Amino acid sequence: MSSPLLTPPSAQEVHVWQWDLDVCSGDFDQYWQILSTQERERADKFRFERHRRRFVAGRGELRRILSRYLGLSPRDVALDYGSDGKPFCTIQPPGWTICFNLSHSENAAALAISNGFEIGIDIEQGRPIEESMPLQVFSTRERAEFTALPDTERQKVFFESWVRKEACLKALGTGFTLPPDHFEFDLSIHGDTTPRFVGGDAEEAMHWRICALPSGPTCAGAVAARRMDWSIVNMN
Numbered sequence: 001m002s003s004p005l006l007t008p009p010s011a012q013e014v015h016v017w018q019w020d021l022d023v024c025s026g027d028f029d030q031y032w033q034i035l036s037t038q039e040r041e042r043a044d045k046f047r048f049e050r051h052r053r054r055f056v057a058g059r060g061e062l063r064r065i066l067s068r069y070l071g072l073s074p075r076d077v078a079l080d081y082g083s084d085g086k087p088f089c090t091i092q093p094p095g096w097t098i099c100f101n102l103s104h105s106e107n108a109a110a111l112a113i114s115n116g117f118e119i120g121i122d123i124e125q126g127r128p129i130e131e132s133m134p135l136q137v138f139s140t141r142e143r144a145e146f147t148a149l150p151d152t153e154r155q156k157v158f159f160e161s162w163v164r165k166e167a168c169l170k171a172l173g174t175g176f177t178l179p180p181d182h183f184e185f186d187l188s189i190h191g192d193t194t195p196r197f198v199g200g201d202a203e204e205a206m207h208w209r210i211c212a213l214p215s216g217p218t219c220a221g222a223v224a225a226r227r228m229d230w231s232i233v234n235m236n
């Protein structure tokens with residue numbers, strides 16, 4: 001399973017890796033071998049075998065990729081967690097600071113790696129929008145913009161907005177301990193963007209950059225950082 005070392009992202013790059021979590025049995029066994037005891041215990045708590053296998057393929061591939069940046073074996077990649085659960089590497093490579101964030105949705109996984117600044121990533125497979133979802137996700141102004149959209153655009157715009165917000169909250173490391181409308185967007189802007197407000201503050205919003213992930217027609221994705229001068233390098 002050893003692979004060549006990877007060059008770190010520059011301070012203006014975010015490396016993005018994407019993979020399929022529905023792996024065959026051989027890969028599963030290899031991934032299982034490199035998980036920590038804590039990760040194996042977590043895997044064994046999943047009720048459904050499919051979810052267990054996807055978790056193992058997510059953490060396994062995360063370890064394999066991180067190990068190639070760190071120059072360690074995948075099993076030796078040491079992870080710890082922030083107060084709201086964001087994982088980070090406790091062993092840092094010489095000369096740069098590795099930051100990462102992982103996301104999964106159904107069988108799809110995506111990983112963002114940056115150098116010296118916190119990063120957040122989110123992917124979501126499109127699905128029908130339940131009535132309560134816009135109420136839970138949007139601010140009053142966003143809801144008005146959303147309601148004005150034609151029905152045919154709503155699903156795409158909903159998930160585009162959702163991944164932006166979740167990527168920002170994951171960059172902060174809070175996740176949904178903060179409400180989704182903490183980050184408010186202009187729904188008429190598609191692709192790369194900046195929030196309109198962060199916690200109601202337009203000045204703070206100007207420090208944030210959100211890049212859309214080039215994903216399939218059914219999957220939305222975004223990467224976010226509180227920093228303006230960076231772009232995505234697709235590593236697949």
Ligand SMILES: CC(C)(COP(=O)(O)OP(=O)(O)OC[C@H]1O[C@@H](n2cnc3c(N)ncnc32)[C@H](O)[C@@H]1OP(=O)(O)O)[C@@H](O)C(=O)NCCC(=O)NCCS
Binds near residue numbers: 101123
């Ligand atoms: C972070 C959060 C938004 C992720 O939601 P999700 O639907 O699982 O979304 P994703 O698939 O995009 O992300 C999951 C991955 O994000 C990472 N993650 C977990 N908590 C995170 C956080 N607070 N901030 C950033 N990333 C986080 C993990 O790598 C996780 O995958 P893994 O555990 O399989 O490695 C959600 O778990 C949350 O709001 N957590 C914070 C509050 C909380 O419940 N804390 C309890 C633990 S202390």
